Amino acid sequence: MIAALMLALQLVTVTVPSPSPRRSARALTRPRVVVVDAGHGGRDNGMSGPLGASPKLFEKDITLDMARALRAALIRRGISVIMTRSTDTLIALGDRGRIANQSKGDLFISVHVNAANPHWKEPSLARGFETYFLSEAKTEDERRVEAMENQAIRFETSVDATRNDPLSFIIRDMAQNEHLRESARLASLVQNGLAGMHPGTNRGVKQAGFMVLVTAFMPAVLVEVGFGTNRADAAYISSPVHQRELAETLAAAAVTYLEQYERKVGSAP
Template identity: 55%
Template structure:
């Protein structure tokens, strides 16, 4: 029986089981190892605790217990328990017909946020007891790190980081040309072509340094904004970098004078200029139809927001590292690190940034961005910044995670 279950789940032999104990009654919940992580089956845990599993749409489900309700989403490393959003070390997953929950729910989340539960680590027992008052965290509280970026160290000296997967996103594509305009008399600047060229060069530069790279698009095709982050999540990306070219808010001569580069991370826009760029880049949704169109799912938005808040500090640090690096080679002025609610960044459960590498509307800057050698320089510089960030991150956390 156990061997058949292991084969169905494609996991190793189960680890030591957990005992769910209620007075003199106790039940056993098997712990299974999948991809080196410890899980329990959602249905088995619910049965042992006298609860149920409520399955919703789009990967959402809830573990409903007598004294707790925990809402989760497949692939999202967060749970909502008693109105508190809690980061999970491992995301829930589906394997075949089974929903697998991280063991952390038993050892930490249920005892902390449910009423009348205690986990005895030494005995491997989750015990239930009668309780009159429970003391959850304040309602609506969200566990999130501070948004202030840490101060980057010297940028060009880094130890080679562990092999990581970097997801490189070339902005726009297919019918979505992005910004476009003439350069002189014989050349036409098209953002989707420039972003793809730089993204390819960035991928090459990262691979040459031993990094794994996944590109959201490698040709002139449309990838929905809402699909780009999930592509990174499904492939367990460590970083997400989206390449774009800026365009001004003003028209005519005033707009043509705008120049410079800036790097964004996902947060509420603080300035009118950031809101303008956010609106401009998010307009790509008008090209999305049918299966590619984004779905309005309020709970999904909530969990996605919580996931990004978990990575807010790291995304801010990554953005600053890239911005500092581009100062070394870019002829335009640094416009600084900015924040905005970009659709392309919303679904990425990892440090994620969007880089505006310059203004295609400025004649001299457009010519600079259109030049292949300059594209290579920009790509290599961004690659160096990513390696610097990863090296510094690993030094902070003490190795891989």
């Protein structure tokens, strides 16, 4: 099973153009559903920052603001939206995927805020955006973000054994692998879109074993919209104006993805 996964990983090198901004999904022949997942929530604040400065931001607040802005941007484009949470509440990682599956989502976008490793030489200087799709983490940096985002599990009251080992879960559950290439394509569209407007560093498309993505059986990405530990990024992602711009970019990428997918497979679901 591991060999099969590795083989699949070698096939996911994709090149896609940047999504065009502010276009409605006119080309789509049936209603589409995007599941928007605001990371963390409730007693799980996620990361906080910036380093050595105030006021402090909490990741759970930025992700919720961003998710609401993304919902509005998608609805303006004629896309239906399911939110895994729309208030400051904690949803278990496994339940986020379940919500996505029950709502028959066409794709899943999880929004997060990155944090520098305090052991880095100048952690407060790290900034920028990166987009993940579900796979095995390959680099130390990917493993850092994977561990950080999967930590949310410690806030959950009922933890079943399977959730403690995301990779074995991935390998056992090959259903997600059907979506690996599609998730990689969606991640490229999102990352390319952000590259056209985000003032921070383009850190690229990455792969890691996020539990929140494991349980969503549809193309799924996790986007780190900036480093909350960096002052400039923190100011950028806290600004409602820039949150709306980021949301427009994510929505445009989602629409472009859905249109390209429909052209490829016809109007079949």
